[in-house]
Amino acid sequence: MRTYVARKLLTYALTFFVAVTIDWAIPRFMPGDPVQGLISRMQAQPGSAHALTGYYTKAFGLDVPAWKQYLNFWAALVHGDLGVSVWQYPRPVTDLIVEAAPYTLALLIPAILLSFFAGNKVGAMAARRKVLDNTVLPLGYVLTATPYMWLALVLAYVFGSVTRVLPISGAYSYSLQPGWTLDFALSFMRYWILPFASLFLVGFGGWAIGMRNMIIYELEADYAHYLEALGAPRRLIRRYAYRNALLPQITGLALALGAVLAGALVTEVVFNYPGVGSLVLTAIQNRDYFLLQGIFLCIIVGVLIANFIVDIAYVLIDPRTRIGMQGHQ
Amino acid sequence: MFTSRKRRVAVGLSVLAVAAVAVVASVGVGGAAARTAKPATAAAGLPRDTTLYTTGTQWGTYSDLNPFKTWDYVTGLVGLVYEPMFNYNPLKDKYTPWLATKGSWIQKNVYRATIRTGVTWSDGKPLTPADVKFTFETGKIATATFHQLWTSGLKSITTKGNDVTFTFSTTPNYQEFNGYLYNIAIVPQHVWKRYTPDQITSGNLASTKQMVGTGPYTYGSGLNSKQSFTWKKRSGWWATGVYGLNPKPQYIVDIFNGSNNASLANLLAGNIDLSNNFVPGINTKVGSKITTYYPSAPYMLSGNTAWLVPNLTRAPLSDVQFRHALAASIDVNKIVEADYGHIVSPANPTGLLPVWKKYIDNSMVQKYGFTFDVSKAKSILAAAGYKDTNGDGYVENKDGSTLNLSLIVPNGWSDWMTAIQIIADSAKAAGIKITPTYPDYNTLVDDRGHGNYDLVINNDQQIGNTPWTYYNYMFRLPLSDNQTTVNYERYNNPAAWALTQQLDKVNTVPAMQKITSQLQSIFLQDLPLIPLWYNGVWAQANTGHWKSWPTVSSSKLQTLPAMWRGYLQMGGINMISNLQPGK
Numbered sequence: 001m002r003t004y005v006a007r008k009l010l011t012y013a014l015t016f017f018v019a020v021t022i023d024w025a026i027p028r029f030m031p032g033d034p035v036q037g038l039i040s041r042m043q044a045q046p047g048s049a050h051a052l053t054g055y056y057t058k059a060f061g062l063d064v065p066a067w068k069q070y071l072n073f074w075a076a077l078v079h080g081d082l083g084v085s086v087w088q089y090p091r092p093v094t095d096l097i098v099e100a101a102p103y104t105l106a107l108l109i110p111a112i113l114l115s116f117f118a119g120n121k122v123g124a125m126a127a128r129r130k131v132l133d134n135t136v137l138p139l140g141y142v143l144t145a146t147p148y149m150w151l152a153l154v155l156a157y158v159f160g161s162v163t164r165v166l167p168i169s170g171a172y173s174y175s176l177q178p179g180w181t182l183d184f185a186l187s188f189m190r191y192w193i194l195p196f197a198s199l200f201l202v203g204f205g206g207w208a209i210g211m212r213n214m215i216i217y218e219l220e221a222d223y224a225h226y227l228e229a230l231g232a233p234r235r236l237i238r239r240y241a242y243r244n245a246l247l248p249q250i251t252g253l254a255l256a257l258g259a260v261l262a263g264a265l266v267t268e269v270v271f272n273y274p275g276v277g278s279l280v281l282t283a284i285q286n287r288d289y290f291l292l293q294g295i296f297l298c299i300i301v302g303v304l305i306a307n308f309i310v311d312i313a314y315v316l317i318d319p320r321t322r323i324g325m326q327g328h329q
Numbered sequence: 330m331f332t333s334r335k336r337r338v339a340v341g342l343s344v345l346a347v348a349a350v351a352v353v354a355s356v357g358v359g360g361a362a363a364r365t366a367k368p369a370t371a372a373a374g375l376p377r378d379t380t381l382y383t384t385g386t387q388w389g390t391y392s393d394l395n396p397f398k399t400w401d402y403v404t405g406l407v408g409l410v411y412e413p414m415f416n417y418n419p420l421k422d423k424y425t426p427w428l429a430t431k432g433s434w435i436q437k438n439v440y441r442a443t444i445r446t447g448v449t450w451s452d453g454k455p456l457t458p459a460d461v462k463f464t465f466e467t468g469k470i471a472t473a474t475f476h477q478l479w480t481s482g483l484k485s486i487t488t489k490g491n492d493v494t495f496t497f498s499t500t501p502n503y504q505e506f507n508g509y510l511y512n513i514a515i516v517p518q519h520v521w522k523r524y525t526p527d528q529i530t531s532g533n534l535a536s537t538k539q540m541v542g543t544g545p546y547t548y549g550s551g552l553n554s555k556q557s558f559t560w561k562k563r564s565g566w567w568a569t570g571v572y573g574l575n576p577k578p579q580y581i582v583d584i585f586n587g588s589n590n591a592s593l594a595n596l597l598a599g600n601i602d603l604s605n606n607f608v609p610g611i612n613t614k615v616g617s618k619i620t621t622y623y624p625s626a627p628y629m630l631s632g633n634t635a636w637l638v639p640n641l642t643r644a645p646l647s648d649v650q651f652r653h654a655l656a657a658s659i660d661v662n663k664i665v666e667a668d669y670g671h672i673v674s675p676a677n678p679t680g681l682l683p684v685w686k687k688y689i690d691n692s693m694v695q696k697y698g699f700t701f702d703v704s705k706a707k708s709i710l711a712a713a714g715y716k717d718t719n720g721d722g723y724v725e726n727k728d729g730s731t732l733n734l735s736l737i738v739p740n741g742w743s744d745w746m747t748a749i750q751i752i753a754d755s756a757k758a759a760g761i762k763i764t765p766t767y768p769d770y771n772t773l774v775d776d777r778g779h780g781n782y783d784l785v786i787n788n789d790q791q792i793g794n795t796p797w798t799y800y801n802y803m804f805r806l807p808l809s810d811n812q813t814t815v816n817y818e819r820y821n822n823p824a825a826w827a828l829t830q831q832l833d834k835v836n837t838v839p840a841m842q843k844i845t846s847q848l849q850s851i852f853l854q855d856l857p858l859i860p861l862w863y864n865g866v867w868a869q870a871n872t873g874h875w876k877s878w879p880t881v882s883s884s885k886l887q888t889l890p891a892m893w894r895g896y897l898q899m900g901g902i903n904m905i906s907n908l909q910p911g912k
Contacts, residue, residue: 032771039813040774042400043789046805047477049813055472055531088389090533091553096390099553153590161594169591174382174557174582174600175374177550183374272587274555282389287771 008311012304019304023296024073027289028066034086034287035062060086060290073293082297083290087282093294096279097261103171104263104275107192111199111264112256119207120249124242126208127215136208143205152198152270159194167191169272195271199264203256207249214245247318251310258306261298375559378910381578381875383892384592385605385867387585391551391558395534396514397467399474399894403558404583408897409905410451410542410560411514414442414461416898419684419792420630420887424507427568427898428456428515428543429493434836438482438497440506446491448567450517452541458488463518465495465509472530475509503836504797511794511898517541543567545576545902557584574906578875581905583892599873605891607744607867612670620870620878622890626671629865630889634680634799635745635788637736637752637859638818642780645726646734650713652856656699657706658759659752661861668747673862679849680803680860685796687838690846697853706759715760723762733762736784737776740767745786748861778811780819787817788864791895796841800829800848803858820857866891875908 035056044052057063060083061072076083082093119140126136143151160168172178173187218224218241227237263277272278276295283291314321386404393401396411407413414429426432432442448456465486468475482499495506520541521529528534537548545566549559560581568574584601586592593608595601596619612628615621621628637659639646646652661675674683678698681689715724715732726732736752738745746767753763763784768776776782790802805815806826812819825848832844868890870878879890879900886907888900897905 030771032769032773032775034771036778036811036813037771037774040778042398042474043814044474045477046813046815047480048472048474051471051476053811053813055527059531088392088533089531091390091392095553099390100555156590156594160591164598167600169587169595170556170584172556173374174584175377175380177554177557177559187374270588270591272556272585272591274585278555285770 004315005312008308012308016300016304019300020074020077020297021070023293023300024070026296027287027292030284030287032287034289035060037287038086038089056089059089060084077297082294085291086288087286087291093290096291097276097294097298100263100274100276100279101261103273104268104277105260106188107195107199107267107273107275108260108264109257111196111203112253112260115200115203116207116249116253116256119204120211120246122204123208123211124215124238124245127212127219128238133212137212140205140208140212143201144209146202146205147266148198148202148264149266149270151202152195152267155194155198156270166194168194171273171275191271195264195267195273198267198270207252210249210252211245214248215241218242218244247314250313250317254306254310254313255303258303259299261295261302375580375582377874378912379577379579381581381603381905381908382584382601383581383603383605384584384586384595384601385603385891386893387558387583390553390555391583391585392553393533394537394540394552395529395532396516397474397530398533399512402894404892404894405546405560405581405897406540407514407894408544408902409546409581410540410544410548411516412542412544413511413514413898414444415510416900416902417511417794418888418900418903419794420889420900422684422794424511424794425572427511428461429510432510434501434503438499438501440495440497440501442493442495442510444491444493445567445571448543449565450520450541450543451547451563452517452520454517454519454541456515456543457518458491458493460518461493461515462486462488463521464513464515467516467521467526467529468513470526470530472526474530475513478505478509481505500834502833504795504833504841507794507836508798512895514898515543545569545574546581549580555585557582559583568906574903576905577908577910578905596869596871599871601871602873602875603868603870603878603890603892605867605893607865608869609744610670611869612672614869618872620872620880621672622866622868622879623881627674627863627865628672629867631674631683631792631863632866632889632891633788633791633864634676634682635748635786635861635864636680637861638777638785638787639858640780640782640784641818641820641857643783645715645732646783648713649855650709651715652859653699654706654709654713654715654759655756655761656856656859657702657709658756658761659859659861660701660755662701663755664748664751665862668744668751669862673865676860676862678853678860680852680858681796681799681845682792682863684792685799688796688842688845690842690849693846693849693853697850699853699856699859701755703755703758706761710760717760722757722760724760733764734783735764735766736786737766737768737773737782738786739770739773741769749786777817778813780812785817786861789814792866792889792899796845797829797832800825800832800845803852804829804848818857820855822851822855822857825851825855866893866896872911874911876911877907877909879904879907 035053038056039049039052061069085091085093085096088096122136126132156168159166167190171191172184176184176187178184224237224241261276263275263280265277265280268275268277269281280295391403393403396402396407412428414427416425416427428445428448429442430445435441444458444461450456467473468478481502482497483495484498485496487494520539537552540548545562546560547563549561551558562579592604592606596604622630639652641647665671665673665675677689678694679689710724714727717724718729724732736749738749749765753765756763777785790798802815804820804825808819808821828844828848832841835841866889877886879888880886888903889896890904891901
């Protein structure tokens, strides 16, 4: 087990290094100069444009060669410094991410977990009930094939514009500001429903289909037939099938949770939700290298940790992995 | 692994959770219905009847409390908190004394303003001429946006009694200086003296405690929010006594710009009172509930000119005849009609805004102005030697090579994206091939600055006190590798630039008209840019909670209807002061 973990850790360290390097490089391959974009937005007179260009180029550390920028980036990273935002100069990137993260987490974690549990349950049930299969399967396909944006727009249209029962823009009432008050909590819940529902429904469809197909596959597997031949009750066979079918789903869940800090870009944009997803869009639009890097870094770390947990968890929940490892030793 | 018992628990939990969501949803629905019926107060929320909701300005988080960052400060900071010496109403070409009571050129190169007495900062200290001096002296910092003031001749600022005196070493740039009078917001020296030059020009100065202004509002809540920001009315605004201005909204909540559909839905539902967004199709919504400045087309005031900017360093755009043919080939009326639904108007051939009507020399327009005329475009092309040699319906370059101009606008600017398709279509009829292209904004800025484009649409220059800003935008020299804000077309005409500088140095309407007439003669004959249409001062208001919005039909309400940066001192503050409760 120790060598297993050590080997995994080494792989993760290498992956981290490469991913962070790519993370640093990608925004810099985007066409367009962030400082010029900033100067253009300022509408500075020609008399000050030159001085401003020089000032901001230096302020963002873009006045040194690329290799030096890269080294500076790592040096700052080690100190937990993700740099200063171009878009919101001179605010630190970490502040912007920390401000947006709660909204994204409050939206995505429940959406992912609930759609996972509900989707798998319903999918598993569909696999063994004809009626359910004939209804849930097409519905699942429709839901999972639905673009988030479209579903979000439909929900916003029906509940926000036509019936006007739910708000469609923002994370809480415009007349409030965040705080630990009952008013805010209630308002937050009301504004949370539609974006949550759009994420939940699409996720639900995906999990349900995955589980339904997996169960059918498992029920056709040799061990299931063997159990059947031994005269085991259907219930028992289905329980085993469910356990096996759940494994790949758990990987999917971990990955979805790992990437949670990426936010739900499209949903957040449609509902004007002030989370990380809409921050990503703004960062791209403003060539905000540092903000983009910072968010991607969070995603990288999240995905790596999630993968690591899956690796460990598999050893615990899947006897085959355990035995395989022991065999290897 | 799950035992079956645990599994049942898990199932139970997920069912419970889903049920909980459903319950919350229904509670939410009930709450919403209750609130729709009686849109009154949530206990901790703001009272709807005395709160004004606005949107259309803020694209960043509400973090910037620096009035010198004129492109970034939180909506309303200048106007509601920090105020300039004068306000200016472009619709009436009228300056109103604000923190100054009067100001004039006492000599050719000496300007003297008298600062209003009895004005107090929100921390109780009095406004002094030293504050004005301090404010203008921050322009000495090289990265100050108005640094040009100090490099173009301002020598010193002195104070005596209530007076502030600006002394220039040469003939001042009057037109520019007049702009500074209402665009530079005065800051309190006793607070700001602690800041470093970098903080002054680019800091966010994010402590609301030090946001000390003379205006009618003060910080409510929402610093660093990405959703909304609240201003709270403060008592003792000087203009209440002097001009009888007493804004009724106790709170002004500005809302972050989000998706168009959400913003429009909120406006129609009465959750937003004023939207300064471009809303496609708003012309179909205008009625008793939704109002615009004009009750019918063009609905909106003209706020800036959208220009077709050719790259004059590239053939065939360097050829004046080709530019005339191009101008004649564009069916702007179709853009106005099909793209905008008549919420914009076609531009005058001079490109000058309607508020500068008195500077437009109609005899020049008659003589040299272009109109949409396909056959004329064709004949100009033929006369200039552009022929369709390969019979594909498009003319070729004079050297016989294929002529295909790319026309760029930022991706996502949907109205402009449609406009350039119309332009390409109508140019096709005249035999000019134009390919619409949609790079992202920053790429476009880069290419435009470095001259790596054929044609681009631009509307950077806004409404203001003088057409000089437009000629400065068109003709400014010298050219550099990167043209960041002006003369994107790289028009190199020293005579035109000399006239533009002269225009800056005169200060009477007749003297200005004499020069603008000459400038128009050059512009219309040489056509370095092609004016297309006037973009609007986008403003649509819901009268449900607030009425008496700016409108052409009442002299008192003829003010610019926008919360945009720089617009509060051009009439926006009057708009807020004129509002009356809707019920």
